[in-house]
Amino acid sequence: xxxxxxxxxxxxxxxxxxxxxxxxxxxxxxxxxxxxxxxxxxxxxxxxxxxxxxxxxxxxxxxxxxxxxxxxxxxxxxxxxxxxxxxxxxxxxxxxxxxxxxxxxxxxxxxxxxxxxxxxxxxxxxxxxxxxxxxxxxxxxxxxxxxxxxxxxxxxxxxxxxxxxxxxxxxxxxxxxxxxxxxxxxxxxxxxxxxxxxxxxxxxxxxxxxxxxxxxxxxxxxxxxxxxxxxxxxxxxxxxxxxxxxxxxxxxxxxxxxxxxxxxxxxxxxxxxxxxxxxxxxxxxxxxxxxxxxxxxxxxxxxxxxxxxxxxxxxxxxxxxxxxxxxxxxxxxxxxxxxxxxxxxxxxxxxxxxxxxxxxxxxxxxxxxxxxxxxxxxxxxxxxxxxxxxxxxxxxxxxxxxxxxxxxxxxxxxxxxxxxxxxxxxxxxxxxxxxxxxxxxxxxxxxxxxxxxxxxxxxxxxxxxxxxxxxxxxxxxxxxxxxxxxxxxxxxxxxxxxxxxxxxxxxxxxxxxxxxxxxxxxxxxxxxxxxxxxxxxxxxxxxxxxxxxxxxxxxxxxxxxxxxxxxxxx
Numbered sequence: 001x002x003x004x005x006x007x008x009x010x011x012x013x014x015x016x017x018x019x020x021x022x023x024x025x026x027x028x029x030x031x032x033x034x035x036x037x038x039x040x041x042x043x044x045x046x047x048x049x050x051x052x053x054x055x056x057x058x059x060x061x062x063x064x065x066x067x068x069x070x071x072x073x074x075x076x077x078x079x080x081x082x083x084x085x086x087x088x089x090x091x092x093x094x095x096x097x098x099x100x101x102x103x104x105x106x107x108x109x110x111x112x113x114x115x116x117x118x119x120x121x122x123x124x125x126x127x128x129x130x131x132x133x134x135x136x137x138x139x140x141x142x143x144x145x146x147x148x149x150x151x152x153x154x155x156x157x158x159x160x161x162x163x164x165x166x167x168x169x170x171x172x173x174x175x176x177x178x179x180x181x182x183x184x185x186x187x188x189x190x191x192x193x194x195x196x197x198x199x200x201x202x203x204x205x206x207x208x209x210x211x212x213x214x215x216x217x218x219x220x221x222x223x224x225x226x227x228x229x230x231x232x233x234x235x236x237x238x239x240x241x242x243x244x245x246x247x248x249x250x251x252x253x254x255x256x257x258x259x260x261x262x263x264x265x266x267x268x269x270x271x272x273x274x275x276x277x278x279x280x281x282x283x284x285x286x287x288x289x290x291x292x293x294x295x296x297x298x299x300x301x302x303x304x305x306x307x308x309x310x311x312x313x314x315x316x317x318x319x320x321x322x323x324x325x326x327x328x329x330x331x332x333x334x335x336x337x338x339x340x341x342x343x344x345x346x347x348x349x350x351x352x353x354x355x356x357x358x359x360x361x362x363x364x365x366x367x368x369x370x371x372x373x374x375x376x377x378x379x380x381x382x383x384x385x386x387x388x389x390x391x392x393x394x395x396x397x398x399x400x401x402x403x404x405x406x407x408x409x410x411x412x413x414x415x416x417x418x419x420x421x422x423x424x425x426x427x428x429x430x431x432x433x434x435x436x437x438x439x440x441x442x443x444x445x446x447x448x449x450x451x452x453x454x455x456x457x458x459x460x461x462x463x464x465x466x467x468x469x470x471x472x473x474x475x476x477x478x479x480x481x482x483x484x485x486x487x488x489x490x491x492x493x494x495x496x497x498x499x500x501x502x503x504x505x506x507x508x509x510x511x512x513x514x515x516x517x518x519x520x521x522x523x524x525x526x527x528x529x530x531x532x533x534x535x536x537x538x539x540x541x542x543x544x545x546x547x548x549x550x551x552x553x554x555x556x557x558x559x560x561x562x563x564x565x566x567x568x569x570x
Contacts, residue, residue, distance in 0.1 A: 067569060075567040076441055078383045079129050079350075085371035086129045086350070088314070089338070092440025094345030094545035096275075097147040097200075097256065098333045100128075100321045101157075105377065107323070108183055109333070110137065110150045110159055111348070114544060115465075116401035116436060117409075119145050120159055122183065127377035128323070128331060128350055133385050133398055137178050137187040141405055146543075147200040147256050147319070153211065157183050158227055160213065162199040175201050175213075177228060191228050195221065198234070203227075204259035204266070206292030214257040214268065220292075240272060241285045241298045249281035250274025256319040264290055265359060269332075271318040273306075275346070276337075276537045279315035280307050284334060286322075286361070305332070305351060305363040313339050313369040314349060322353065322361070327376035330355065332363060341442060342536035343464075343510065345545025350375075387437045387446070387548065387565035391420040399437045403463065403549075409433055412552075421559045422552035424456045427492050429473075429482060430466045434551035441567035445506040446548050448563045449520060452476040455495040456556030460503040462512060462532060463549035468540045470530050472514045474501050475554070479516065481528055495554060505548065507532070509570055520562075 069077035069087055079086040091098070097112040105126055113119035118136035125131040138145070143163035150159045157180050164173040175195045180187045195201070198215035203223075205211055211223035213230070218238035222231040240254045256271040265288045273281040283306035287296040307317050320334035330353035335346035351365040352372060365372055389397045394415050402409050412423040426432040450458040452475060459473025461482065468485040475496030481488040502517035510533040514526035535546045548565065552558035 073384050073386050074565050084374050086374050087371045088349045088368045089347035090129055090350045091348035093438045095348040096335045096346035097319050098348045099148050099150045100323050100333050101150045103152055105326055110148050112146050114144045115404040117141050117405050126380050128375045130379045130383040132381040134184050142190050149202050151203040160201040200256045202257040216255045237294045238296045241302045248278040250277025258321050260322050269320050269322050279310045282316035282318035284318050284320045299360050301360055312367040325375045343546040389563040392418050400435045402433045405433045419559045419561045421557050423557050424552045424554040426553050428487055429469050429551045432551045432553040434463050434549040436463055436547040436549040439548050443508045443568035443570040446565040447504045449502045449561045451500045451559040452498045453556030454498040456554040456558050457493050458552050458558035460505050461549040462546050464535045464546050465542050465544055
């Protein structure tokens with residue numbers, strides 16, 4: 001129990017414990033008042049003690065943490081406060097490297113999806129704050145997908161992106177493009193355009209009408225007219241902007257170039273400082289040129305934005321796309337880690353931009369810890385996506401993605417009668433390609449029912465990577481604890497006789513609790529709890545996030561029903 005808070009009124013000290021107030025003696029000896037003064041104080045004392053319950057309630061309310069965000073689908077937090085303002089993040093949860101396309105009055109966005117397939121999620125908005133999902137641009141596993149760029153050229157949409165094979169830290173990488181005539185798809189098969197030395201391609205059209213890709217490290221290369229191959233060799237065009245040596249950063253890492261044009265100037269907006277590491281590392285810089293070929297002049301206002309102190313609400317802010325709003329106001333969309341919640345991954349943030357008289361832009365949102373005026377535009381629908389799934393469709397729901405799937409992974413799935421049946425694979429979550437969903441809340445709970453065939457193992461997880469996860473699995477007869485990316489007891493579960501089991505996972509601000517049930521009504525708390533604040537990139541690498549997940553392993557099948565998710569108050 002925390003120490004009591006004390007409120008002092010003259011010589012009367014009131015101790016407050018959990019909203020209950022009681023008089024406490026002070027250390028000094030009381031002074032006896034004359035009888036007439038004592039009589040005069042009686043009404044005041046009566047009023048004071050009558051007010052004590054109300055005062056206690058006020059103190060208790062002040063001490064109760066409340067979320068400043070509005071609540072939307074499944075009680076998930078949402079940025080739009082409904083009063084003409086919004087509070088970051090615009091996209092809660094893992095939405096790194098946001099790339100935004102303005103297409104008339106519409107905006108389209110995609111993000112890095114790393115080892116999650118289907119990947120390259122497409123979102124639609126008309127106000128930059130409320131976004132609805134349109135689907136995914138890729139299903140074929142070409143590696144861990146980083147830092148895409150979504151563009152429109154002519155009547156066709158393109159997404160350029162790098163991918164590494166062998167995971168996010170794999171040594172083999174290339175750059176790819178997918179295209180579509182309709183933003184909703186279908187999207188083409190991925191086309192390999194090479195450039196394996198580089199990451200983070202950013203598309204641009206020069207004053208010569210030719211297409212170019214700007215690349216990590218300040219290089220660029222011409223594209224073919226159809227945008228599906230390169231012409232010639234990359235050339236170096238920009239040395240970047242150097243921050244003071246005394247700053248705490250992860251590393252220089254000039255990456256994520258995005259090109260936009262305003263008036264006679266091309267602007268190249270870039271990230272430096274490293275995307276993780278110290279909270280003060282990542283930042284946004286910009287340079288401009290009247291020719292796509294340079295020379296590029298650094299902004300005198302660099303860095304345009306940066307986390308200055310670990311006390312700020314958002315850490316490692318960087319990797320920006322600059323966007324003109326429909327009312328002439330300008331914005332940056334970039335990512336950042338929430339203070340104390342590396343586990344949620346890099347979340348998408350919206351920052352208002354102001355232009356100077358001499359043609360440079362400034363970030364005006366400060367540390368993004370307070371509500372900001374909404375951009376213009378209509379709301380296209382309820383923001384976000386439901387994570388709950390009744391499995392009454394005929395295909396995998398849009399909230400789900402396999403982790404690092406094989407090319408034939410989708411054959412493991414079948415649907416019918418309100419269930420998703422998953423063929424087992426491997427023996428543990430590590431080698432079973434779990435199905436994951438992105439959660440953006442600091443506290444949440446999910447449940448799922450499993451009917452387990454003999455020879456199969458099913459379970460529910462909080463999954464970071466194939467090296468780090470926590471959860472509970474069962475073969476229908478016995479349960480097993482997954483901790484630190486390991487199985488307890490080591491070796492997993494032997495084939496069982498199968499059966500039905502309900503699982504509940506609660507992640508309350510990094511404290512993880514499991515419950516099991518044989519009927520979905522009476523729940524038993526699993527005897528082991530976990531603290532998972534260290535399940536993130538600065539501990540385990542790979543730039544991922546801790547996600548709700550389900551898995552099926554072994555030789556049999558697991559039939560999943562009634563997956564329900566709800567964000568919790570905190």
